[in-house]
Amino acid sequence: MVKEILLTRGKFALVDDDDYDRLVGFSGSAAKSRNFGFYAVRARPAAERAMRCPGVTSRQMQREVLDPDMLVSNRRKVDHRNRNALDCRKENLRWATDVISNINRRLFKSNTTGYRGVVLHKGKYRVQIRYEGGRHSGGQHLTIEDAARAYNALALIYHGEDAQFNDVPEPRFHHGVIAGEIGIIPFWQKLAAKTHCIRGHPLAGDNLRRSREGSRICITCSRQREATRREQRRGV
Ligand SMILES: [Zn+2]
Numbered sequence: 001m002v003k004e005i006l007l008t009r010g011k012f013a014l015v016d017d018d019d020y021d022r023l024v025g026f027s028g029s030a031a032k033s034r035n036f037g038f039y040a041v042r043a044r045p046a047a048e049r050a051m052r053c054p055g056v057t058s059r060q061m062q063r064e065v066l067d068p069d070m071l072v073s074n075r076r077k078v079d080h081r082n083r084n085a086l087d088c089r090k091e092n093l094r095w096a097t098d099v100i101s102n103i104n105r106r107l108f109k110s111n112t113t114g115y116r117g118v119v120l121h122k123g124k125y126r127v128q129i130r131y132e133g134g135r136h137s138g139g140q141h142l143t144i145e146d147a148a149r150a151y152n153a154l155a156l157i158y159h160g161e162d163a164q165f166n167d168v169p170e171p172r173f174h175h176g177v178i179a180g181e182i183g184i185i186p187f188w189q190k191l192a193a194k195t196h197c198i199r200g201h202p203l204a205g206d207n208l209r210r211s212r213e214g215s216r217i218c219i220t221c222s223r224q225r226e227a228t229r230r231e232q233r234r235g236v
Contacts, residue, residue: 002089005040005061013040013061014087023064023088039085061088066095113144115166117151127151131158145169197221 001017005024015023031041040061049056053070062078063070065088072095079096080087113119117138119126125147127138138154141147148166155163194203197218201207209217 007040007086009038011038011040011086014084014089014092015061015065016089019065019088019090022068023061037083037085040088062093065090066093113147115144115148115151115168116164117155118144118147118166127154129154129158 002014003017003020004012005015005020007013013023031039041058042061043058044056056070056074060078062080062085063072063074066072066078077096079094081092081094084092113125117127117129119128121140124140124142125144126140127147127150128135129138129151130136136154136158138147138150141150145168148168152163152165152168155165194216196202197220199218199221201218201220203216203218207219209219209222211217
């Protein structure tokens, strides 16, 4: 059975039956975080702080559920499986590794495309995926749907069973075919047709190197970039 606990700001927290009596005295307020939406939190009164963990001034409801005796470090985050941070039923909570809580975050505020991992950049849709503290590129795409599908493919590879997918229909045709039909040359074909780098060095012979992914790299430019990096390191 699920029970509701009234919070401030007209919000409710959902808790299990057997946690209700303990948590209803929570006299909680609803706080809003940038990436998780609303969650339930309470201030710890001085008397309680005098008995245990005086430095901890507030307590989130999900932590009260999973760790009533305050044995677990605050650095260990709690993850809400369904991404509703007000849903504090035990089946919805688990201790998160940083990787899981990053994946399970709502879409970032800065996300304007409405798709996970897809940002609009200079007229193209750029795909990025987070993994172990880093960002990995999923390339640039002509349509937002292609980008959303590319993210899904990467999510399965990087995040496995914890992946959150974009809700996007499968294409009727391969995206290259559609792009060709409406007269747009896909960016990877444009790149393949280039004979010189952006600064005009030839992409051939001694000046050409292949990256692990197979893209072509101008050796003159990459040497200059490495020299600049070395200079910057010395400057610091
Ligand atoms: Zn170059």
